[in-house]
Amino acid sequence: MKIGTDIIAIDRIEKALEKFGDSFKKRFLCENEIKLAKKTASVAGFWAAKEAISKALGCGIGNELGFHDITISKDSRGAPHFDLSTEAKKRFSIKKSSLSISHDGGFAIAIVAISF
Numbered sequence: 001m002k003i004g005t006d007i008i009a010i011d012r013i014e015k016a017l018e019k020f021g022d023s024f025k026k027r028f029l030c031e032n033e034i035k036l037a038k039k040t041a042s043v044a045g046f047w048a049a050k051e052a053i054s055k056a057l058g059c060g061i062g063n064e065l066g067f068h069d070i071t072i073s074k075d076s077r078g079a080p081h082f083d084l085s086t087e088a089k090k091r092f093s094i095k096k097s098s099l100s101i102s103h104d105g106g107f108a109i110a111i112v113a114i115s116f
Contacts, residue, residue, distance in 0.1 A: 004056030
């Protein structure tokens with residue numbers, strides 16, 4: 001099992017959204033994720049989640065895994081989970097995973113546990 005975590009200041013995301021608008025969101029979120037993340041804190045949480053996932057996979061965001069290789073969604077209770085692109089699924093043989101996202105005090109944090 002591997003664990004990944006990431007934390008980001010929500011105002012950092014807010015400044016990027018003010019400067020670049022929707023193009024900033026499209027850089028790392030798919031359309032369904034943009035619909036889910038209505039508040040800036042949620043956008044920051046999704047950023048932290050994708051970073052945490054990449055860390056748990058041991059590669060970071062880069063050549064092996066891009067932001068758009070990871071899709072975050074929520075179950076019927078609102079709990080977050082993620083899926084990988086077809087290519088990433090082949091590269092990383094995940095058996096089980098768990099994702100938690102939280103935001104408070106001006107920060108968003110995500111923690112992921114992955115079993116291979």
